[in-house]
Amino acid sequence: MADRSQHPQQIMENQTCYDLNAAIESWRQELAVQASLTAEVRRELETHLRDVITGFRQRGLNDEESFWLARRRVGQPQQLGEEFVKADPAKVWRERIFWAAIILLAIRLWSEISSTAWAIFQTAVTTPYFINNYHSVSPFPEWIRFYLPLPSNIDLYALLFSPSSRIAFNFLSLLPVLGIALLLSHGRLNKGFSWVQFFFQSRHRFLFVSATLFLFYFLLLANSLLRYESQPNGPSATLVIMANLMSSLYPAILIAVIAWLLPTQNRKTPKHA
Amino acid sequence: MYKTTMLAKDMVAASAKPLLLSILAGGESYGYEIIQKVRALSGGQIEWSDGMLYPVLHRLERDGLIDSEWKEADTGRQRKYYFISSDGKKVLKTERQQWLTVHNTLSKLWKIKPVTI
Numbered sequence: 001m002a003d004r005s006q007h008p009q010q011i012m013e014n015q016t017c018y019d020l021n022a023a024i025e026s027w028r029q030e031l032a033v034q035a036s037l038t039a040e041v042r043r044e045l046e047t048h049l050r051d052v053i054t055g056f057r058q059r060g061l062n063d064e065e066s067f068w069l070a071r072r073r074v075g076q077p078q079q080l081g082e083e084f085v086k087a088d089p090a091k092v093w094r095e096r097i098f099w100a101a102i103i104l105l106a107i108r109l110w111s112e113i114s115s116t117a118w119a120i121f122q123t124a125v126t127t128p129y130f131i132n133n134y135h136s137v138s139p140f141p142e143w144i145r146f147y148l149p150l151p152s153n154i155d156l157y158a159l160l161f162s163p164s165s166r167i168a169f170n171f172l173s174l175l176p177v178l179g180i181a182l183l184l185s186h187g188r189l190n191k192g193f194s195w196v197q198f199f200f201q202s203r204h205r206f207l208f209v210s211a212t213l214f215l216f217y218f219l220l221l222a223n224s225l226l227r228y229e230s231q232p233n234g235p236s237a238t239l240v241i242m243a244n245l246m247s248s249l250y251p252a253i254l255i256a257v258i259a260w261l262l263p264t265q266n267r268k269t270p271k272h273a
Numbered sequence: 274m275y276k277t278t279m280l281a282k283d284m285v286a287a288s289a290k291p292l293l294l295s296i297l298a299g300g301e302s303y304g305y306e307i308i309q310k311v312r313a314l315s316g317g318q319i320e321w322s323d324g325m326l327y328p329v330l331h332r333l334e335r336d337g338l339i340d341s342e343w344k345e346a347d348t349g350r351q352r353k354y355y356f357i358s359s360d361g362k363k364v365l366k367t368e369r370q371q372w373l374t375v376h377n378t379l380s381k382l383w384k385i386k387p388v389t390i
Contacts, residue, residue, distance in 0.1 A: 047350060
């Protein structure tokens with residue numbers, strides 16, 4: 001069998017007729033499909049596969065034979081996934097809840113940002129519009145209104161800022177989040193979003209960043225609440241403060257869930273006896 | 274070569290924990306090396322499938338019996354090394370007593386000289 005080895009001295013990473021690295025890469029992609037295998041587990045299994053391949057090569061097998069025997073020995077990716085599920089059935093669910101919490105938090109953050117932007121835009125646009133004791137002046141000249149597919153008596157601004165268009169805006173503003181989630185789940189955008197991993201690398205960092213953002217949000221909130229003057233028939237200032245605190249409870253719970261389920265890695269330092 | 278039925282499946286499963294803890298009590302190791310060691314020590318009679326080893330290792334780690342660390346091996350490749358924790362040593366002690374109890378009971382029945390626990 002030894003005579004079948006093409007280049008016994010060659011190191012594994014080198015190119016031969018059979019592209020070993022490409023074979024390992026496709027094996028890695030098969031592993032990545034398994035939901036129960038985390039990135040760290042896949043990395044560990046890959047080093048194991050490479051060890052087994054090296055073992056076979058040292059016994060004189062060529063790259064292709066070594067790869068296929070090692071692959072057989074390490075196990076089918078689907079089989080490996082099932083073994084890991086058996087070892088920790090709750091893990092798959094922990095990960096699902098973790099990602100659900102992240103998506104909910106992202107949607108919440110995004111809707112907060114977009115509705116604030118929308119409110120700023122609205123004030124900026126309508127302030128000059130309602131000049132002279134709320135007497136509305138159409139912002140568009142007659143020749144533009146002529147070409148708009150609207151009856152001439154409908155005010156475009158009124159339509160744009162009506163409650164129903166507000167609902168439509170809320171719905172449309174979620175589309176980018178869904179689009180990004182879809183692209184991420186298909187493995188696209190991985191490079192563009194690698195910086196996000198920075199925040200999730202450790203529990204402390206994640207909590208620190210979230211707490212800072214929360215503090216910033218509360219300062220903005222306090223700033224606007226201090227200027228709040230209760231109308232005679234409107235809710236009292238205390239009620240408004242309470243309502244705002246309650247509404248910030250939801251993202252706080254999401255952050256706590258994410259921090260709790262955050263996969264910890266390499267947190268241990270060796271404790272040699 | 275894959276999953277030899279030298280030792281019955283339930284025996285392999287039951288003995289995995291004491292074997293892993295005992296190997297790691299002798300010094301840190303990694304997956305591939307552990308499998309080689311078990312094969313050599315058992316004279317090829319205990320053949321662990323690679324896919325079965327890692328879930329067991331990870332379960333022991335979750336239970337706090339072993340710890341792990343990524344380190345660079347001599348080959349320059351990063352490897353995940355496992356080592357026994359202080360809790361693991363305590364568990365190994367009780368495991369040892371229990372296995373020896375089974376061993377001694379069988380030894381008496383089979384008229385083999387028992388070992389001291």
